[in-house]
Amino acid sequence: xxxxxxxxxxxxxxxxxxxxxxxxxxxxxxxxxxxxxxxxxxxxxxxxxxxxxxxxxxxxxxxxxxxxxxxxxxxxxxxxxxxxxxxxxxxxxxxxxxxxxxxxxxxxxxxxxxxxxxxxxxxxxxxxxxxxxxxxxxxxxxxxxxxxxxxxxxxxxxxxxxxxxxxxxxxxxxxxxxxxxxxxxxxxxxxxxxxxxxxxxxxxxxxxxxxxxxxxxxxxxxxxxxxxxxxxxxxxxxxxxxxxxxxxxxxxxxxxxxxxxxxxxxxxxxxxxxxxxxxxxxxxxxxxxxxxxxxxxxxxxxxxxxxxxxxxxxxxxxxxxxxxxxxxxxxxxxxxxxxxxxxxxxxxxxxxxxxxxxxxxxxxxxxxxxxxxxxxxxxxxxxxxxxxxxxxxxxxxxxxxxxxxxxxxxxxxxxxxxxxxxxxxxxxxxxxxxxxxxxxxxxxxxxxxxxxxxxxxxxxxxxxxxxxxxxxxxxxxxxxxxxxxxxxxxxxxxxxxxxxxxxxxxxxxxxxxxxxxxxxxxxxxxxxxxxxxxxxxxxxxxxxxxxxxxxxxxxxxxxxxxxxxxxxxxxxxxxxxxxx
Numbered sequence: 405x406x407x408x409x410x411x412x413x414x415x416x417x418x419x420x421x422x423x424x425x426x427x428x429x430x431x432x433x434x435x436x437x438x439x440x441x442x443x444x445x446x447x448x449x450x451x452x453x454x455x456x457x458x459x460x461x462x463x464x465x466x467x468x469x470x471x472x473x474x475x476x477x478x479x480x481x482x483x484x485x486x487x488x489x490x491x492x493x494x495x496x497x498x499x500x501x502x503x504x505x506x507x508x509x510x511x512x513x514x515x516x517x518x519x520x521x522x523x524x525x526x527x528x529x530x531x532x533x534x535x536x537x538x539x540x541x542x543x544x545x546x547x548x549x550x551x552x553x554x555x556x557x558x559x560x561x562x563x564x565x566x567x568x569x570x571x572x573x574x575x576x577x578x579x580x581x582x583x584x585x586x587x588x589x590x591x592x593x594x595x596x597x598x599x600x601x602x603x604x605x606x607x608x609x610x611x612x613x614x615x616x617x618x619x620x621x622x623x624x625x626x627x628x629x630x631x632x633x634x635x636x637x638x639x640x641x642x643x644x645x646x647x648x649x650x651x652x653x654x655x656x657x658x659x660x661x662x663x664x665x666x667x668x669x670x671x672x673x674x675x676x677x678x679x680x681x682x683x684x685x686x687x688x689x690x691x692x693x694x695x696x697x698x699x700x701x702x703x704x705x706x707x708x709x710x711x712x713x714x715x716x717x718x719x720x721x722x723x724x725x726x727x728x729x730x731x732x733x734x735x736x737x738x739x740x741x742x743x744x745x746x747x748x749x750x751x752x753x754x755x756x757x758x759x760x761x762x763x764x765x766x767x768x769x770x771x772x773x774x775x776x777x778x779x780x781x782x783x784x785x786x787x788x789x790x791x792x793x794x795x796x797x798x799x800x801x802x803x804x805x806x807x808x809x810x811x812x813x814x815x816x817x818x819x820x821x822x823x824x825x826x827x828x829x830x831x832x833x834x835x836x837x838x839x840x841x842x843x844x845x846x847x848x849x850x851x852x853x854x855x856x857x858x859x860x861x862x863x864x865x866x867x868x869x870x871x872x873x874x875x876x877x878x879x880x881x882x883x884x885x886x887x888x889x890x891x892x893x894x895x896x897x898x899x900x901x902x903x904x905x906x907x908x909x910x911x912x913x914x915x916x917x918x919x920x921x922x923x924x925x926x927x928x929x930x931x932x933x934x935x936x937x938x939x940x941x942x943x944x945x946x947x948x949x950x951x952x953x954x955x956x957x958x959x960x961x962x963x964x965x966x967x968x969x970x971x972x973x974x975x976x977x978x979x980x981x982x983x984x
Contacts, residue, residue, distance in 0.1 A: 410714045418498055419538065422491045426542070429491075432484035433546035439477035441554030443470060445561070484547060485539075492538035496531055502721045503527050510723055512794045526720060530713035537710025541703045548696035548703075555696070565672070569664055735816035739805045740770030741901050741932035743791060748800035750786060756798075760786045762955040764800070773933040775943035777976065778952035784936045785826075787952070788904050791934070792821045822900040826907030826936075828887040835864055835890070836871040842894035851897060857923050858893035860886070892920065896927055903933045949973070 419426065503526065559567040672678040748764040751757070760783045768774045776784040789795055790802060793809060802809050809817055822842070830838050839851050839860075846854075851871070855861055863886050867873040875881050882890070895903060905924070921942060937943045944963050951959040951966065951973050959970035966973040 410711050410718065413718060414495075414534070414711075414714055417502075418495045419491070421498075422494060425487050425491050429484045429487040429543065430546045432480040432487070433543070433550050435480040436477050436484065436547050437550035437554040439473045439480065440551050441558050442473045443477075444555060444558045481547070484543060488539050488543045492535045495538055496535045499531050499534065499717065499721075500527055503531075503717065506721050506723050512789075526717055530717050533713035534710045534717070537706050541706040541710065544699050544703045544706075548699045552696040565668070569668060733811060733813045736804065736807060736809075736812045736820065738820055738901055741820075742770040742803075742805055743768040743902075743932060743934075744803045745787075745790075746800050746803065748790070748797045748802060750790065750795060750798050759798075760955050761790075761797075764955075764957060766950055766957055766960075768932060768934055769947065770805070770932050771930045772947040773928060773935060773943075773945070775935045775937065775946035775949045776952055777937070777943065777949060777973065779976075782952045783955040784952050785906055788823075788906055788934060788936060791902070791904065792818050792823065820900055821902045821904060822895040822898045823904040823906065824888075824891050824895050828884075828891045830875060830882075830887055830890060832874070832877045834869075834872050834874055835867065838875065838890055839893045839897055842898040846897055851893075854893045854896035855890075857896045857926065858889045859920055859923060860889045860893050863889075889920065892923065892927075896923075901931055903928050903931050905933065905935045905937070907936055907938060951976075 556567065556571065745764045745766045748761055749759055750761040751759045764787065776787065778784055786795065790797065791809075793814060796810065804817070831841065836848065836851055839855060840846055848871070852861070855864060864870055864873075873881075935943050935946060943949060946963070948960060949963060949966055950957050951970055953972060959966060959973055961969065967977065
């Protein structure tokens with residue numbers, strides 16, 4: 405039942421869009437079948453007229469007819485394969501685009517709980533399985549199925565008794581294919597999992613290459629790499645082994661069938677129930693039928709693999725998001741930028757029993773700077789990420805200028821927000837495009853002005869191609885501080901009314917930090933600003949400071965007030981004074 409639904413889904417969303425090309429491939433397959441059958445049938449008059457009756461009139465005509473039949477078969481087969489390859493690649497493209505769109509649109513929490521290696525395996529390994537099913541299996545059903553029907557017709561035309569003996573092999577081969585198909589699905593799923601493991605490991609190697617060197621773990625990682633590769637090799641070998649198990653079965657069945665046929669046909673020839681010409685024509689048709697039967701036994705395997713892959717992919721495409729864009733909702737009407745949390749609680753889906761935020765009541769005044777301080781893991785960043793609706797509250801609600809942010813359009817909400825995160829994210833693109841990512845319609849001059857405000861100009865001018873320099877994967881060619889400043893430049897360029905700073909200066913040296921603080925002061929002037937900073941020196945001028953501990957707001961006030969009334973804040977500050 406599941407397989408049937410999967411097949412219907414593939415047809416509805418993908419293959420059905422190319423039904424005209426598929427039907428045309430089927431027509432070419434019919435021509436292939438007719439041409440192949442004609443080749444076998446032509447041996448009857450060829451032997452009878454030329455070799456037995458020694459009719460000289462057909463000595464040229466029949467060979468020409470055979471050449472025409474083979475040529476027609478070859479050309480038709482070429483166009484049939486070309487059409488199905490085109491269809492399969494188009495379907496592959498459509499599925500990969502749908503998967504990528506689903507990935508891009510997915511809630512952040514969904515992505516955080518998904519292994520990147522598995523996803524890469526899905527988009528490559530599984531999609532290729534579907535492509536193989538379309539390109540090979542479907543064409544085989546058309547081409548080999550119709551060819552087999554045509555050759556069976558020739559065989560029955562020559563002698564029905566011999567034909568009945570020959571077709572006994574077909575149901576035996578089908579049973580073999582069905583058994584192998586079930587085994588192949590299981591092994592294929594295991595291979596996909598191992599492919600995902602290897603992809604995850606490769607990603608880790610790229611991300612942590614320097615750490616491997618520093619801790620001298622090359623030997624250990626080489627051993628681990630062998631484990632991952634060997635595991636995938638074993639599963640791939642199993643797939644190949646299962647796939648070729650039909651070969652000895654088919655060869656044995658074919659050998660038995662030919663032996664029986666030769667024995668029985670010999671008796672028929674001796675009894676003059678069949679002529680030599682009929683026998684050779686029958687034998688040619690039977691031998692030509694061997695390849696279609698062999699191919700069709702493996703079709704079930706390929707279809708099983710393809711549908712199993714589709715069953716792993718479709719749930720990814722159909723991923724349901726909780727954070728709805730609210731396209732039909734009214735846009736946010738921005739006034740002052742007052743943000744209020746009312747009894748907000750939150751827990752990650754992976755651990756619903758452990759609340760990260762607990763009954764939060766906070767107010768961030770519009771046009772003012774508010775700071776969040778607390779130990780790592782206290783819930784500060786989670787609280788911050790709830791404002792642009794990266795996460796949704798399990799309880800309570802959040803209002804922006806007295807408007808429930810869950811009931812306004814997501815685009816209008818996020819249009820008013822810029823964020824500078826402690827984990828700077830950059831793309832393998834130019835400096836210009838990385839900054840312009842915040843506002844694609846911005847002019848090059850506006851980008852340069854934003855970069856200057858973020859103290860980026862100096863290092864950008866020293867790059868090989870200045871603003872056109874490719875910075876590598878996640879800014880590989882830049883220092884931590886340089887990457888952070890590019891992130892700040894984005895915030896300048898976007899010109900949002902709400903600024904979220906999550907350890908925005910964490911990667912900067914003290915001298916650069918001082919310069920950036922001046923730039924941030926200009927950036928955040930008269931804007932709703934929420935700051936998370938490990939260094940308390942950067943938030944002393946905040947209008948209000950909230951102390952977060954284990955998902956709760958335990959204290960709030962100005963720096964001076966907290967130093968007098970909050971033991972936690974005072975202890976936190978004094979530890980930093982000693983540290984720096």
